[in-house]
Amino acid sequence: MPDTPESFNASVYLVDRQVEAGLGDRTAVTGPSGTLSYAELAGLVAELAAGLRIHGIRPEERVLMVMSDRPETLATILAVMRMGAVAVPVSTMCTGAELGALFRDARARTVVATPEFADAVSIALGQAPEVATLILAGDQRPGGREQASHERGGREPGGRERGGEEPGSHEPDAGVAVLAWTDVLAAGRASGAEGAYPTWADSPALWLYTSGTTGAPKAAMHxxxxxxxxxxxxxxxxxxxxxxxxxxxxxxxxxxxxxxxxxxxxxxxxxxxxxxxxxxxxxxxxxxxxxxxxxxxxxxxxxxxxxxxxxxxxxxxxxxxxxxxxxxxxxxxxxxxxxxxxxxxxxxxxxxxxxxxxxxxxxxxxxxxxxxxxxxxxxxxxxxxxxxxxxxxxxxxxxxxxxxxxxxxxxxxxxxxxxxxxxxxxxxxxxxxxxxxxxxxxxxxSNDMIKASGIWVSPMEVEARLLEHVSVAECAVVAFTDADGLEKPVACVVPAAGATVDAGELVAFCREGLASFKRPREVLVLEGLPKTATGKIQRMIIRGIAARILGGS
CATH class of the missing domain: 3.40.50.12780 (ANL, N-terminal domain)
Structure with a gap:
């Protein structure tokens, strides 16, 4: 028989270990949604883990979370890892349809949400038949009902109800058990919290969705x-x-x-x-x-x-x-x-x-x-x-x-x-x-590099130079393919407050500080730059904007 790996649980490493070290009275989490000491957080995590187990969540099963940053979210991530399940926090900026795609991809049976995302989650549930349980954290409760229903697909994108219903009236599908986070916690407290599940260092703990290097959202398994x-x-x-x-x-x-x-x-x-x-x-x-x-x-x-x-x-x-x-x-x-x-x-x-x-x-x-x-x-x-x-x-x-x-x-x-x-x-x-x-x-x-005049140009080098100019607040340099099929650097800039952008002045400014071939061939003034949820500039969209303005391919 192979040797059994040494037990290691990330939740224990992060929380229980601090209590055992005598730091139980120290503040672990604070902010406008509440403050918890390490001892309070450890108790909350252990009780919630027990409550999740009572409600049918199993080790190595995914628990998907649509939650804002608050103590309940911290405790939920830690509790899921403590009981050996896999925590899957997903973007709170997703639409209902986008969440539905993530629900289906993760094959999650349980979703935990905070109140402000209940409508988007409800739309997503209409597209994710494998979800069996919705746990609502925060102040929102399921009104004493364990089951609620609606027609699948009853809300159009953007949050507007079909048939003139008011936003917020959407309810989960029939067959989805709707539980209050506090009730799950109470069930765990009543049962008596158990020790952490005997995970190993190589046991699955966390999935994080990313478009990363190749486009469509996918879960990186940690x-x-x-x-x-x-x-x-x-x-x-x-x-x-x-x-x-x-x-x-x-x-x-x-x-x-x-x-x-x-x-x-x-x-x-x-x-x-x-x-x-x-x-x-x-x-x-x-x-x-x-x-x-x-x-x-x-x-x-x-x-x-x-x-x-x-x-x-x-x-x-x-x-x-x-x-x-x-x-x-x-x-x-x-x-x-x-x-x-x-x-x-x-x-x-x-x-x-x-x-x-x-x-x-x-x-x-x-x-x-x-x-x-x-x-x-x-x-x-x-x-x-x-x-x-x-x-x-x-x-x-x-x-x-x-x-x-x-x-x-x-x-x-x-x-x-x-x-x-x-x-x-x-x-x-x-x-x-x-x-x-x-x-x-x-x-x-790797796919953002520009070949201008037969020489590779880094957009970031040109952007760094442009940002030194007092008239530029933000900028992105992208490739524009002209009618002859040649790539040229194009600068899309957002003016600084109260400033006026002079395209010729910016090109000359780049010539002074960079090799000539790196200068932007065109300067386009935009009101803002499209960005991802993480604040990264969306260069693909900007390339499309530049192509439309300049009329190239």
Missing amino acids: RHGGVRGVCEAYARQVLGITSGDRCFSVAKLFFAYGIGNSLFFPLSVGGATVLEPSRPTPAGVAERVRAERPTLFFAAPTFFAALLAADLPADTFASVRLAVSAGEALPPEIYRRFTARHGVDVIDGIGSTEALHIFISNRPGQVRPGTSGTEVPGYEARLLDAEGAPVKDGDPGDLYVRGDSIATGYWCRTATTRQVFQGEWLRTGDTYVRSRDGYFTCLGR
Whole structure:
């Protein structure tokens, strides 16, 4: 008989371990939706896990969550992992139809939702016959009924009811048991909470949906051991996180970036997390920072730009010892302006849903603006050319990474899994260049590179130059194919507040700071740039906008 692997459960690692270490009275989670100590959180998680088991959830079964950032969400993720099931937090920005596709893909039997998403979930349930149970958290209760019904497909996209019904009147399908989160918790409390399920480091713990490197949403499958991996590598050895830290993340819990920032990292050391359930705005984030005084602040480059545009008081981030940027490369000018105004260092890095968090990063006090930094301890990165051969330092190549937190693959996506997960290595889909002293610089997604005048151009290099101009608030450089089939760099820019963009002046400005072939051939002024839910610029959409305006192919 093979040896039985050593038991390891990520929920126990994050919560029970802190109580056993005598940190039960310390604050684990706080924010406008409530505050819990570690002892309170541990009790809540154990009781909820028992309640979920009583209501038929089994180990290794998926539990899908459509929940805003609040203590109940944190407890649900932890409880699902504690009982050996698989937590699947999904984007709260999805429409009902988009949620329905995720429900079907995950083959989930149980969905947990917070009240503000009940209508979208109801639409999704009409498209997901395998869902048997809906658990409503927060203030919304099922009105004492265990069953409710409606006709499938009774709501049109956008939330408007067919037949003139008011929004909010939609109910789950017949056959879907509707339970209150508090009742599930009470059932677990009455039964007496049991110990954690004996999972292993390689047991499935978490799925995170991503479009990632290949388009359509797919679930990256993560192990219990991967949670520990990102905490011991990035959180401890890059952030230097301690029990005295308070973490506040603009990215939400359903993102890989957000779940690390707001759940894994602070709880792994007995620190505190600040949860904000509402959609992030510069004013709202600034208010939360002033109220909760976090020491670690996490956001994406576009949000750092938005904070600068909001012209917040210089002391807004006085409590923050370190800020972190990820999601896409942080332009050097945004870094310089933010640090100069707020006096807070920002370390940029690259991570991915498939890797669970950041694997290349700058270090506090050692930031090289415009780069993603160096390899995080525990990870190894390499750059390969199109034939799979290593490239020399200074030459661009496709970025591959390996480390303990890499996902085991995509759920039910064999062909894509084989393309992206190559043995121990994850093919990230990014083009990078490495300096002789080990700093990695992003040149963009591998399919975003532009060949102008027969020479490869990195859009990000041109964008960094444009952002240095006082008239530019945001920009994206994309390829435009002219009537002769030749690619040309085109700059789509959003003017700074009160500024007027002069296209000729911007082109000349780029000529002064870049090689001539890198200059944009056209400058288009837009009111805003389309972005994904994570704040990444949607270059494919922008390419289409440029083509329509310029009349090319």
